[in-house]
Amino acid sequence: MRSGWTMAGNWRERARTLKDEGWWLVSYCGLDALGLRGGSRFEAVAQFRHATEGHRCIHVVAEGDPPTIPSIAAIWPTANWMEREAYDMFGIVFEGHPALTRILMPDEWEGWPLRKDYGVGKVTVEFVPQPFLQIDAPGQASETDGAGREVDRLGQSGAPERHWGTAPGAADTAHEGSR
Amino acid sequence: MTSAQAIDKLERDGHGAYVESYDPDAQRMTLNMGPVHPATHGVLRLLLELDGETVTKCEPIIGYLHTGMEKECEDQNWRQAVTIVTRMDYLAQFSNELVYSRAVDRLLDIDVPPRGRYIRVLMSELNRLSSHLVWYGTQGLDMGAMSALFYGFREREVIQDFNEMVTGLRMNNGYIIPGGVWEDLPDGWEPAVESILALMSRRIEEYEELLTFNPVFLERTRGVGVISKEVALALGASGPIARASGIDLDLRRDAPYEVYDKLTFDVPTLTEGDVYARYQVRMIEMRESLKILRQVVDGMPGGDYKNMDPKLTPPPRSELNRSMEAVIHHFKLMTQGYTVPEGEVYEAVESPRGELGCYTVSSGGTAPHRVHVRDPSFANLQLLPPAAIGGLVADLIAVIASLDPIMGGVDR
Numbered sequence: 391m392r393s394g395w396t397m398a399g400n401w402r403e404r405a406r407t408l409k410d411e412g413w414w415l416v417s418y419c420g421l422d423a424l425g426l427r428g429g430s431r432f433e434a435v436a437q438f439r440h441a442t443e444g445h446r447c448i449h450v451v452a453e454g455d456p457p458t459i460p461s462i463a464a465i466w467p468t469a470n471w472m473e474r475e476a477y478d479m480f481g482i483v484f485e486g487h488p489a490l491t492r493i494l495m496p497d498e499w500e501g502w503p504l505r506k507d508y509g510v511g512k513v514t515v516e517f518v519p520q521p522f523l524q525i526d527a528p529g530q531a532s533e534t535d536g537a538g539r540e541v542d543r544l545g546q547s548g549a550p551e552r553h554w555g556t557a558p559g560a561a562d563t564a565h566e567g568s569r
Numbered sequence: 570m571t572s573a574q575a576i577d578k579l580e581r582d583g584h585g586a587y588v589e590s591y592d593p594d595a596q597r598m599t600l601n602m603g604p605v606h607p608a609t610h611g612v613l614r615l616l617l618e619l620d621g622e623t624v625t626k627c628e629p630i631i632g633y634l635h636t637g638m639e640k641e642c643e644d645q646n647w648r649q650a651v652t653i654v655t656r657m658d659y660l661a662q663f664s665n666e667l668v669y670s671r672a673v674d675r676l677l678d679i680d681v682p683p684r685g686r687y688i689r690v691l692m693s694e695l696n697r698l699s700s701h702l703v704w705y706g707t708q709g710l711d712m713g714a715m716s717a718l719f720y721g722f723r724e725r726e727v728i729q730d731f732n733e734m735v736t737g738l739r740m741n742n743g744y745i746i747p748g749g750v751w752e753d754l755p756d757g758w759e760p761a762v763e764s765i766l767a768l769m770s771r772r773i774e775e776y777e778e779l780l781t782f783n784p785v786f787l788e789r790t791r792g793v794g795v796i797s798k799e800v801a802l803a804l805g806a807s808g809p810i811a812r813a814s815g816i817d818l819d820l821r822r823d824a825p826y827e828v829y830d831k832l833t834f835d836v837p838t839l840t841e842g843d844v845y846a847r848y849q850v851r852m853i854e855m856r857e858s859l860k861i862l863r864q865v866v867d868g869m870p871g872g873d874y875k876n877m878d879p880k881l882t883p884p885p886r887s888e889l890n891r892s893m894e895a896v897i898h899h900f901k902l903m904t905q906g907y908t909v910p911e912g913e914v915y916e917a918v919e920s921p922r923g924e925l926g927c928y929t930v931s932s933g934g935t936a937p938h939r940v941h942v943r944d945p946s947f948a949n950l951q952l953l954p955p956a957a958i959g960g961l962v963a964d965l966i967a968v969i970a971s972l973d974p975i976m977g978g979v980d981r
Binding site: 414419421422437444447466468471496504508 | 631632635637639640641643644802803804805807824913915917924926928930932938939941943947948950951980981
């Protein structure tokens with residue numbers, strides 16, 4: 391694959407030249423290069439097609455914090471939604487975009503889902519201390535080993551610590567409402 | 570009103586379409602259509618500004634079906650990610666699997682045996698037929714021809730049955746995998762395809778009789794939702810929509826993949842750019858697909874159906890009983906999967922809706938670093954405002970149906 395690199399500062403000029411040469415934009419997406427190689431982290435990757443020269447790919451290196459790239463939506467209107475998607479997923483700011491808002495995620499979403507430091511499905515769950523309930527099955531007699539010590543179901547001897555009613559450390563009233 | 574408030578209101582009202590505001594001085598009404606509306610083909614939401622019945626502004630709002638599939642792919646191994654991409658554009662599942670598998674094939678730098686290539690083309694062309702049948706049905710339904718829906722879905726069911734016969738599933742098959750296809754074609758596949766071919770060539774005639782010269786249908790579609798060649802080019806249209814606007818582009822012919830360079834078929838191109846032209850292009854494409862399928866059935870070679878490299882494909886069950894090496898390979902493939910050399914690749918195929926691209930980056934591990942799918946519906950949906958503005962609300966329905974967006978692919 392023909393791959394090129396360009397810095398954000400030169401991107402718009404480069405894009406105009408490519409357009410004049412007859413390349414058209416087919417795909418434009420963000421990329422988080424964390425752990426991939428040294429150097430820059432955020433890039434936008436543009437795929438171009440040409441009637442006779444085939445296909446080429448250009449990486450645009452974002453600069454600054456938040457990562458910023460000049461928008462090319464005025465050059466290729468099709469980049470409008472693609473830039474919005476890259477902004478939505480990676481937080482890459484496309485300067486000069488007509489309406490840079492979230493496109494796939496809800497407007498009030500916080501964070502940039504496709505960044506590498508954003509977990510997969512690790513939604514924080516509020517932890518409410520649950521009452522510790524130990525239920526002996528009916529007919530389950532406590533077993534003893536040869537020395538007369540109690541053996542639990544995993545075969546470990548020694549009297550297991552038993553807690554009745556609440557988990558260790560939890561207040562007695564912790565979850566009273568639901569009992 | 571923010572979109573969150575709008576959604577709240579939507580849920581409160583329980584309507585598919587409601588008036589958001591009305592400006593009596595300018596006589597402009599803002600109408601919300603969707604996301605739960607039968608004519609928006611899924612969960613597409615449109616904010617419309619109307620002057621009487623004329624659409625003056627149209628803003629598509631998407632993302633209601635976003636489930637983070639690209640992120641999900643990064644958490645699976647290379648083989649498992651096929652089951653994620655197949656769920657994106659759920660009416661063109663084989664195209665999705667094909668483009669992803671081709672991207673991984675190229676990163677791995679492996680060959681797919683000829684039979685595997687032919688099976689891939691067989692499945693994706695049948696898939697094109699079944700996808701166009703759904704479009705035919707819904708386009709007809711939206712134009713008031715309800716019987717078209719029944720006919721379209723009736724024949725689609727025959728193709729779905731064939732999918733089930735080959736892959737075990739009707740949808741979300743996960744059948745095309747890096748290196749080839751998961752299983753060889755079952756016994757009796759040839760008569761099954763023959764019967765589909767015989768049936769479809771007859772039934773397409775019936776579809777044409779039903780709609781092509783139907784005066785009501787012509788009235789509703791001719792000169793409606795015109796997309797000029799310039800607009801289509803600027804907004805990155807592809808597939809039947811681009812070809813109906815005079816852009817002569819088909820990746821099967823212009824950048825042939827798999828075995829398309831050995832097959833002969835025509836690429837229909839019209840210049841009108843209206844809903845009727847898009848209808849005609851798709852109808853011709855269905856006939857061309859039948860031509861391709863005929864050649865595929867006749868030319869189906871024997872041999873392996875997938876790359877038999879033991880590092881990529883699990884050993885046959887019989888080997889496991891007597892070969893320690895096979896057990897080791899099997900264990901490694903099932904627990905961690907194979908690694909793919911570092912690199913990046915962009916592959917594109919012609920899905921029923923246009924250019925379906927897959928940009929894949931590997932960091933050398935057992936899971937993709939990034940999988941981005943350039944879905945044709947996503948780009949094509951941007952054509953909705955220029956096609957709809959200036960027309961009537963009723964025409965907007967026709968335009969949406971003719972763009973044939975699949976929201977699973979748009980939102981991913």
